[in-house]
Amino acid sequence: xxxxxxxxTLTDAESRLHYGRDWTRFWTPAPERVVFPRSxxxxxxxxxxxxxxxxxxxxxxxxxxxxxxxVAAAGEVVVSLEKMRRQIELDAVxxxxxxxxxxxxxxxxxTAAEAGxxxxxxxxxxxxxxxxxxxxxxxxxxxxxxxxxxxxxxRGLVVVDGRGRVLRLNRGxxxxxxxxxxxxxxxxxxxxxxxxxxxxxxxxxxxxxxxVLLLAFADLSALMPALAALRNALSLSAFEFFDRRSVAxxxxxxxxxxxxxxxADFHAVVEFDDPDxxxxxxxxxxxxxxxxxxxxxDGILSQSxxxxxxxxxxxxxxxESIAPCxxxxxxxxxxxxRVPRFLQALEALVGRYYPAFEVVWFGHxxxxxxxxxxxxxxxxxxxxxxxxxxxxxxxxxxxxxxxGGSISAEHGVGLLKRDYLHYCRDAAEIDALHGLKAxxxxxxxLNPGKLLA
Ligand code: 2HG
Ligand code: ZN
Numbered sequence: 088x089x090x091x092x093x094x095x096t097l098t099d100a101e102s103r104l105h106y107g108r109d110w111t112r113f114w115t116p117a118p119e120r121v122v123f124p125r126s127x128x129x130x131x132x133x134x135x136x137x138x139x140x141x142x143x144x145x146x147x148x149x150x151x152x153x154x155x156x157x158v159a160a161a162g163e164v165v166v167s168l169e170k171m172r173r174q175i176e177l178d179a180v181x182x183x184x185x186x187x188x189x190x191x192x193x194x195x196x197x198t199a200a201e202a203g204x205x206x207x208x209x210x211x212x213x214x215x216x217x218x219x220x221x222x223x224x225x226x227x228x229x230x231x232x233x234x235x236x237x238x239x240x241x242r243g244l245v246v247v248d249g250r251g252r253v254l255r256l257n258r259g260x261x262x263x264x265x266x267x268x269x270x271x272x273x274x275x276x277x278x279x280x281x282x283x284x285x286x287x288x289x290x291x292x293x294x295x296x297x298x299v300l301l302l303a304f305a306d307l308s309a310l311m312p313a314l315a316a317l318r319n320a321l322s323l324s325a326f327e328f329f330d331r332r333s334v335a336x337x338x339x340x341x342x343x344x345x346x347x348x349x350x351a352d353f354h355a356v357v358e359f360d361d362p363d364x365x366x367x368x369x370x371x372x373x374x375x376x377x378x379x380x381x382x383x384x385d386g387i388l389s390q391s392x393x394x395x396x397x398x399x400x401x402x403x404x405x406x407e408s409i410a411p412c413x414x415x416x417x418x419x420x421x422x423x424x425r426v427p428r429f430l431q432a433l434e435a436l437v438g439r440y441y442p443a444f445e446v447v448w449f450g451h452x453x454x455x456x457x458x459x460x461x462x463x464x465x466x467x468x469x470x471x472x473x474x475x476x477x478x479x480x481x482x483x484x485x486x487x488x489x490x491g492g493s494i495s496a497e498h499g500v501g502l503l504k505r506d507y508l509h510y511c512r513d514a515a516e517i518d519a520l521h522g523l524k525a526x527x528x529x530x531x532x533l534n535p536g537k538l539l540a
Contacts, residue, residue, distance in 0.1 A: 088139060088140055089135070089136055089139045089140065090136075091136055091140075092129065092132035092133065092136055094122050094123065094124055094125075094129050094132065094133065095122065095123040095125075095170070096120050096121065096122050096123070097120065097121045097122075097123075098119075098120045098121075102121050103116060103117070103118050103119075103120070103121060103165075104116050106118065106121040106147055106150070106159075106165045106167055107121075107145075107158065107159040107160070107165060108150065108157070108158050108159075108160075109150040109151065109152040109153070109154075109155060109156065109157040109158055110150070110151055110152060110153055110212075110410070111152070111153060111154065111155045111158065111501075111502075111503060112413050112469070113155065113413075113469070113473050113503070114155060114158045114160040114502065115160055116158065116159060116160060117159065117160050117161065117162060118145065118159035118162065118163050118164060118165045119142070119162050119163065119164055120164055120165070121147075121164075121165040121167055122164060122165070122166055122167070123167050123169065123170040124166065124168070124170070124171065124284075125170050125171060126171070126284075127245055127247060127253055127284040127285065130166065130247040130282055130284050131247050131251050131253060133164070133166060134247055134248075134249065134250075134251040134282075134532060134533075135251045137164065137532045138251065138530055138532055142163070142164050142532070143161070143162075143163040143164065143531070143532055143533075143534075143535045144163060144164050144165075144166050144282070144532055144533055144534070145157060145158070145159040145163045145164070145165050145166065145278070145534055146166050146168065146219070146220075146223065146278040146282045146283075146533070146534060147159075147165045147166060147167045147168065147169075147220075148167075148168055148169075148188070148189070148216060148217035148218075148219045148220025148221070148223070149169075149191065149192075149212070149215045149216035149217040149220055150220070151212035151215055151216045151220070152220065152224060152498065152499065152501065153416050153418070153498045153503075154416075154418075154495065154498045154499045154500060154501030154502065154503040154504055155501040155502030155503045155537070156223070156224060156277050156278065156499050156500075156501030156502070156534070156537050156538075157220070157278075157501075158501070158502055161535075161536070163535070166282060167189075168187070168188040168189040168217060168219045168282075168283075168284070169189045169217065170189060171187035171188055171189040171190075171284060172187060172189045172190050173186070173187045173190075174186050174187075174190060174194075174198060175187065175285065177198060177202055178259075179202060179204070181242075181259070181261075181289070181290075182202075182204050182289070182290040182291070183242055183259060183287050183288060183289050183290055184198060184199060184206070184287070184288050184290060185243070185259070185285065185286070185287040185288075186218055186285070186286060186288070187218075187284065187285055188217060188218055188219025188220075188222075188282075188283045188284050188285060188286065189217050189218070189219065190217065190218050191213075191214060191215060191216065191217055191218075192206075192208070192213040192214070192216050192217065192218060192221050192226075193213050193214035193215070195218060195288060196209065196213065199290045200293070202290075203293070204290040204291065204292065204293065205290060205291050205292060205293040205294070206240070206288060206290055206291075207230055207233070207234035207240070207291060207294075208221070208226060208227075208228055208230070208234065208236070208237050208239075208240055209228050209229055209230055210226060210227070210228030210229060211228075211229075211403045211404075211406060211407070212406075213228070218283075218286050218288070219282070219283040219284070219286070221237050222237055222241060222244065222273070222274055222283050222286055223274075223275070223276065223277055223278045223283060223499075224237075224275065224277060224497075224498070224499045225237050225238050225274050225275030225497070225499075226497065227451070227454070227456070227496070227497035228451075228497075229325050229327055229402070229403075229451065230324050230325050230358075231451055231454045231456075231497075232323060232324065232325055232326055232451070232453045232454060233323065233324040233325075234291075234324075236497070237274065238271060238274040238275065239289075240288050240289045240290075241270065241271070241274050241286060241287075241288060241289075242257060242259045242260065242261070242287045242288065242289050243255075243256060243257045243258045243259040243260070243270060243285075243286065243287035244256045244257065244270050244273055244274075244283055244285065244286050244287075245283070245284045245285035245286075246273050246280075246281035246282065246283050246284065247281055247282045247284060248280060248281040248527040248528060248533075249280070249281065249527055249528025249529065249530060249531070249532045249533045250527070250528070250529065254269065254273075254281065256269050256270035256273065257269075257270035257287075258287075259287040272523070275499070276538075277499050277500065277501065277534060277537050277538045278533055278534040278537065279524060279528065279533055279534045279537055279538050279539065280523060280524065280527040280528060280533070281527055281528075281533065282533065294324060294360060295360050295361070295362035296360075296361055296362055296363070297324065297358050297359060297360055297361055297395065298358070298359060298361035298366055298367065298370065298388065298389050298395060299356060299357065299358050299359075299388075299389040299394075299395040299398045299399060300317075300355075300356075300357040300359070300370055300374065300386055300387070300388050300389075301346065301347065301354065301355075301356055301357075301386060301387045301389075301398045301401065302354060302355045302357060302374075302377075302383050302385070302386045303347050303349050303350075303351035303353075303354050303383065303384050303385040303386065304351055304352070304353040304354065304355070304382060304383060304384065305351070305381055305382055305383070305384050306352065306353070307352070307353055307430055307431070307434060308427060308431070309353075309381075309382035309383065310328055310353060310355065310426075310427075310430075310452055311426055311427050311452075312377075312380070312382055313355070313377055313382050313383060314326050314452065314453055316373055316376065316377055316382075317357055317359070317373055317377075318453075319373075320369050320370070320372065320373035321357075321359035321360070321366055321369055321370060321373065322359055322360040322366075323357065323358065323359050323453070324358045324359065324360070325356065325357065325358040325453075326355060326356075326357050326358075326451075326452065326453035327355060327356045327357075327402045327449070327450070327451060327452070327453075328353060328354065328355040328448075328449060328450060328452045329353075329354055329355075329356075329401065329402055329405060329448070329449035329450075330352060330353055330354075330447065330448040330449065331350065331351065331352050331353070331354075332445060332446070332447045332448070333401075333402075333405045333408075333409075333447050333448070333449050334354065334401065336405065336408040336409050336447065337400070337401055337404045337405055337408045339408070340404060340407065340408035341400065341404055341408070343397075343400070345401070346387055346397075346398070347385045347386070347387060348385060349384050349385030351384055351385065354401070355452075356398055356399055356401065356402045358395075358399075367388065370388055371388065374386050374388070402449065405447070405449050409447055409460055409462060412445075412462035412463050413462075413463040413469050413472065414447070414460035414461060414462050414463070415460070415461040415463070415472065415473060415476035416458065416459075416460055416498065416503070417457075417458070417459040417460070417461075417480075417483060417494075418456070418457075418458055418494075418495050418496050418497060418498040419433075419456070419457050419458075419459065419483070419487055419492060419493065419494065419496060420454070420455045420456045420457070420492050420493045420496030420497075421455050421487070421490045421491065421492035421493075422455055422491065422492070423453070423454070423455040425455070425490050425491065425492070426452060426455050426457075428490065429457075429486070429490045429492065430457070432486055432489075432490070433457070433459070433483070433486060436482060436483065436486060437459075440479050440482055441461065441479065443464070444461045444462060444464065444475075445461075445462040445464075446459060446460070446461050446462070447459075447460040447462060448460075451496075451497075454496070455492075455496070456496035456497060457496075459483075461476050480507060481507075481510075484507050484510035484511075485510070487510055487511060488510045488511065492511065493511045494507050494508070494510050494511045495511075499538075500537070500538045501537050501538065502536060502537060505536070505537065505538060505539070505540055506540065508538070508539075517539070520538075520539055521539060524539055
């Protein structure tokens, strides 16, 4: 036994509820306490204390996760990084920004913009999510098509592992082939190998002015030909699709009316470079030929930044619009070339097995990533709903396996998908993951029960 280090702590019921959960609502938060380290050394002290006092630690950022990765439902100690909010160094030559883990991702984006630079990883919750969490989950978002996931922008990390070691990984280097890359190993490791306390993030030049096309599709099979045609014609930064139910939910939530006259089952928001309006003619030409081919039935092209932002809202507001329905989330991916066949098979499966539920589809189809949200009927008990969804999940995941895909394209495994990991990772791989866990966290102090059973 050792004494608790001198670190700010909250134990009141409200704080334990607040910090003990993420955006998922399937578990009852029950942490023992919430602690707020202010330095890497504090985190080391906490890991050592946990090791000698038989405690488990749940690293916690902005808790905007959707897989229960930051849930503390079993008496754990929540380690909130939110007081570690220093921006350490902006290097305009690299260019890169080094920050503590609790800095919100939106603040990274703002700091970059103020310096005439750009941090391109972006998603609806970027403003409230934190750098450490975005790295632990390898957050993706709406511009992966052009810029990739968070991991593409991580140039260095400071991590405290489950042995209490401070690992200073890659130290901001662009090229570093001195052996395997432990820095990238930590990205997406969901807090089970170590707690990120500092990060160096690469920045880039901002994109030129951009415009947005909102399209209505004849049917699901029109999506991929449209993506291919628009990719040829324009310099795309996003191609995000959503279905008719998403539109209805966003309309009800925001009180806005959908700007297209033609109601369709599927839509996409397409963002492209449009310096000095040079993309407009090309976009119209591409749009017209998609209409001629019968793929697209209606569309609108933004004429100002404000209108582009309005069009984006139809995609970005989906998650918040459906949140009150306690959605059971599926975050699936297959290789882009396999998307059409996969979507067809999934559509048939959903029609057959989910007739009692409202299923909302949207996602980053250009990355092969589909979000399928099943909404809890108003009259149904949440526990019964979850059990019903879990009963059906194996059918969906079997399909994912058949198509060589992943059960978690970007939200991570956490608690929600842990028991399904074998649908996309084989026994040898899962065994290797357990080996990594034993190497970095032999006593199992960090984020127990997440990712690995
Ligand atoms: C998005 O793409 C996020 O908007 C959330 O990944 C997806 O709510 C979801 O299922
Ligand atoms: Zn997403």
